[in-house]
Amino acid sequence: xxxxxxxxxxxxxxxxxxxxxxxxxxxxxxxxxxxxxxxxxxxxxxxxxxxxxxxxxxxxxxxxxxxxxxxxxxxxxxxxxxxxxxxxxxxxxxxxxxxxxxxxxxxxxxxxxxxxxxxxxxxxxxxxxxxxxxxxxxxxxxxxxxxxxxxxxxxxxxxxxxxxxxxxxxxxxxxxxxxxxxxxxxxxxxxxxxxxxxxxxxxxxxxxxxxxxxxxxxxxxxxxxxxxxxxxxxxxxxxxxx
Numbered sequence: 750x751x752x753x754x755x756x757x758x759x760x761x762x763x764x765x766x767x768x769x770x771x772x773x774x775x776x777x778x779x780x781x782x783x784x785x786x787x788x789x790x791x792x793x794x795x796x797x798x799x800x801x802x803x804x805x806x807x808x809x810x811x812x813x814x815x816x817x818x819x820x821x822x823x824x825x826x827x828x829x830x831x832x833x834x835x836x837x838x839x840x841x842x843x844x845x846x847x848x849x850x851x852x853x854x855x856x857x858x859x860x861x862x863x864x865x866x867x868x869x870x871x872x873x874x875x876x877x878x879x880x881x882x883x884x885x886x887x888x889x890x891x892x893x894x895x896x897x898x899x900x901x902x903x904x905x906x907x908x909x910x911x912x913x914x915x916x917x918x919x920x921x922x923x924x925x926x927x928x929x930x931x932x933x934x935x936x937x938x939x940x941x942x943x944x945x946x947x948x949x950x951x952x953x954x955x956x957x958x959x960x961x962x963x964x965x966x967x968x969x970x971x972x973x974x975x976x977x978x979x980x981x982x983x984x985x986x987x988x989x990x991x
Contacts (some may be wrong), residue, residue, distance in 0.1 A: 754801040754802045754803060754804075755801060755802045755837070756799045756800070756801055756802075756835070756837070757800060757801065757802050757836070757837045757838045757917070757918055757950050758799070758800040758823060758835070758836055758837075758918065758950070758952065759798070759799045759800070759833075759834070759835040760796050760797055760798055760799075760819070760822075760823075760832065760833075760834055760835075761797050761832055761833040761834075761835075762795050762796075762797055762831070762832040762833070763793055763795070763796045763797070763819075763822065763829045763831075763832035763833070763834060764791060764793060764794060764795055764796075764829060764830050764831045764832050765791070765792045765793040765815075765818050765822065765827070765829050765830050765974075766789055766790065766791055766792070766830040767789070767790045767792055768787040768788075768789060768790075769787055769788040769789070769790055770785065770786075770787045771786070771787075775787070791974045792815050792818040792974055793815045793818050793819060793822070793829070793974050794815075794973075794974035794975045795832075795975070796815070796819065796832075796971075796974075796975070796976045797832075797976075798969060798976065798979055800950060800952065801950075802838075802917075802948065802950055803948050803949075803950060804950055804951070804967060805944055805950075805951040805953065805964050805965040805966065805967070806951065806952050806953065806965055806967045806968070806969060807953045807954075807955065807961035807962075807964070807965040807967070807968045807969070807982060807985065808820075808952060808953065808954045808968075808969050808971065809955075809958075809961070809968055809969065809970045809971065809985060809986070809988075809989040810970060810971030810972060810989070811972070813973070814971035814972055814973065814974070815971050815973075815974040815975075816922075816954045816971055817922060817954070819971075820842065820920055820922055820952070820954060822834055823836060823840070823920065823952070824840055824842045824920060836918070838916075838917030838918045838950070839867070839868075839914070839915070839916050839917045839918065840916065840917070840918045840919075840920060841867075841911045841912065841914055841916030841918070841919050841920070842911070842920040842922075850862070850863070850895050850903060850906075850907070851895065852894065852895045852896035853894055853895075853896065854894065854895060855891070855892050855893055855894055855895070856882075856885075856887065856890060856891040856892065856893065856895060856898070856906050857878070857882070857891050857892055859895055859906070860874065860878055860881055860882075860906075860910055861874050861878075863907075863910050864877075864910070864914065867914065869914065877913050877914065877915070880913045881906075881909045881910055881913045882909075884908075884909040884912070884913060884935075884939070885902075885905045885906045885908075885909035886905065886932065887902050887905060887906060890902060891906075905932065908936060912936075912939050912940065912943065915947070916943070916949060917949060917950065918949070918950045918952070919940070919943065919944075919949050919950070919951050919952070920951075920952045920954075921940065921951065921952070921953045921954065921955075922954040922955075937960075940964070941963075941964065944964065951964060951965070953965055958986045958989065958990065961982065961986070962982055962983070962986065965982050966981075966982050967979075967980065967981070967982055967985075968980070968981070968982040968984070968985025968986060968989070969985065970985050970988050970989050
């Protein structure tokens, strides 16, 4: 990767701590009483890395390694306890595909709602509306309230919105298992297309090393909140599988 390319994601000595209480009652009391006992967990422990425009990077690690916490901090869902996070570009995150939907609104109305939530103007949403509807493949349900959708239909619509908003940074967390085999292949093809043709930066979290290798040439390996490797994808996969 050309080191002269612009840095679009950077973590500097990022730490994320969580307080673990014995039960919900203790957690509630901690709001008012400082002496409630708790255990401190470092979900992310002093992690630093840069991702440059156009890179495709896979993030590996067992459950609890800190991968999802890193993604949530990059997307602004949560914030670091210490350290700095820099993001430059429109982020589309395929994490919780159905988040942000209003069950009482139709699918079409929710397209506009989600677009507005990420800062798009109605005119911009109108330009991609048909692409989203066509990609989601939910037929006449697009004009029915979301509460009438199956979980699979909501996920399809969520995926269709996120990949068609012309993202500059695409974050994928095991979201390519949407729907049946034919639709999954369609999703993979779409992600591949926007990476190769639109210069999108990809951060890909998956347990599927084969899929990661298909998209990425760089891998970051996490273990118990710490980054243990950052480099060639083949070596990253080898370390992860050990």
